[in-house]
Amino acid sequence: MTSSPPAVLAESGRAGGVSRRARPAGALGRHGLRLVRWISPVALLLIWQVVGEFGLISPKKLPPLTTVWQAALEVAGNGQLGTGLAVSLRRMLIGFAIGALIGAALGVFAGLRRWTDAAVDPVMQMIRNVPLFGLIPLLILWFGIGELPKLVLIALAAGLPIYVNVHAGIRGADPHLVEATSALGYTRWQRIRHVVLPGALPYTLVGVRLGVASAWLALVVAETIATDSGIGFMINNARDFLRTDIVIVGLVIYAVVGLLMDTLVRAIERWLLRWRVS
C-alpha cells in the first residue's frame, strides 16, 4: 500500500508542518529541558518591563508590560476589543469559508480527470504566482474599500493553498486501491467517496492549515490598509492617538487568535486522521 504521508506543499505562511526531531534530552532530562525553554521568553518580557520602568526607551515607543496590561483591560472593558474581535473573526470566517469551498471544489474537479486538470490548473498556477498582497490596489479599484475587497483577499489567501493540496491529494489517489475497489464492484461514486476523497484528506488538511495561516495574515494586512471596524481598526485608531500600548494589545490578540486557530485545526486533523495508527 502506498498511502504515504503527504509531502508538505508549502505556500507562504508559517504553518510549515515541520516536526521537531526527538533528540536525547541529555543531562537536564525531559522536564529540565521544558523549564529551560521558558527561560528566554520570560527573560525577554522581564527586560521589556525593566526597560520601560526605568525610562530607557520612551513609553511612547515601548510602554512597559504593566501599561500594556492596563490597556488590555481598558479595551476589554469599553467593548472595543470585543466588537473588534467579533468583526475580524467574522471576516475571517466568511472569507475563509468561501475561499476554502471554492479552492477545494476546484481541486477535486481538476484532480479527477486529465481534461479537467488541463482546463483548470494552468489558470490556478497563474493566479498562484501573482503575489497576493500585490493585488490589493487592483482589489480596491475593483471593489472599493468596503468589506468586499477584504473578503476577496482572505478568500484568495485561503483558497489557493487548499486548491493546491486537494488537487495533489486527489491526483495521488493510490492506484492499487482504485483498482482493487473497481474489481470488487464499487460504483464510480462509491470509489470517489470511499477511496479518492478520504485518500486526499491528509493533503487537504495540510492545505487547510496553510490556508488558515495565510488567510489570517491576509486579514491583518487588509485591516491595516483601510478599515472602519475590527482589530485592525482598533490598532489604526490607537496609532492616531499615539496609544502604543493598545497597538501592542492588538498585535498580541492577532498572534493569540492565529495560534488558537492553528491549534484547533491540528486537533481536527488528529481526529480525522485517527485511522493513521502506526
Added chain:
Amino acid sequence: MTETTARTETAWIRGLVKEFGPRRVLDGLDLVVRRGEFVALLGRSGSGKSTLLRVLAGLDHDIEGETSTHGRVSVAFQQPRLLPWRRVWHNITLGVDTPEPRETARQALDEVGLADRMDAWPRTLSGGEAQRVSLARALVRRPDLLLLDEPFGALDALTRMSMHRLVTRLWQAHRPAVLMVTHDVDEALALADRVLVLADGRIAAEHVLPRARPRKAAENAGLRVRVLSDLGVEGVDDHEGA
C-alpha cells in the same frame, strides 16, 4: 458459446493476446475454469500470470481474443489493499448491496475468525489478519469466480500454512471456482484440483490432482518434480520437497 457449456464453465478464454509495447506477454492463450473447481496457475515471474488475472477481473480491456466469465467475479490481491480510513467491517461490506451491512460483515469475519476485530482500523491488523479480511471481503460478494493473485506471497511460512487450511475450508463451504496465481509449487499442489503452468504466453502444461484433501506433501512428490521441470527447474530429486 452454447447453453450447456455456459453452465459448467465459469471462465472461458480463447486466443488471448496481450502486448506491452513490443513484448507479447500472452500469446494466444486458451483457458477454461469449470464451475466450482480450484485451479492454480504457476509461472515464472514475468510470465503473465497476473496479467491474465487482471483480464479476468475486468481490469484490463486492452486485449485481443475472446474472454467471458459467468456470474460474479471477486478478487483478493497479494497486498490486502484494504481502505486504511474505513474500519474493518466497513471494508468488508462497502460496495455490497446488503440491508444490514454490519451483520453481514460480522458473519463474513466470523468465517475467517476475526469477528472480534470488526471495529479495528486496518493498519492495526497483522499481515495475516489483513489478508483474512481481504478474503472475507472477496467472499462476502458471493463470487462464482474467485481470483487470488498470490494471496499468501507476503506472509511468513507458518501463517501461510494456516491460510492454506482456511482457504480450503472456505472454498469447500462456498464452492466458487477459484483461479489462484502463485509461484509456489507446493502451494499449488496443496490447494488445487488442477495445476496449470504458464510459459511463453500460453498454458504450457496441465496436471490434474486427486481430489482428496487434506494432502500430504509426500503424496505429490513425483508431480512436484514434473511441475518444476515444466517451470524450467531441473535436477530436483523427489526427496528434497518431501
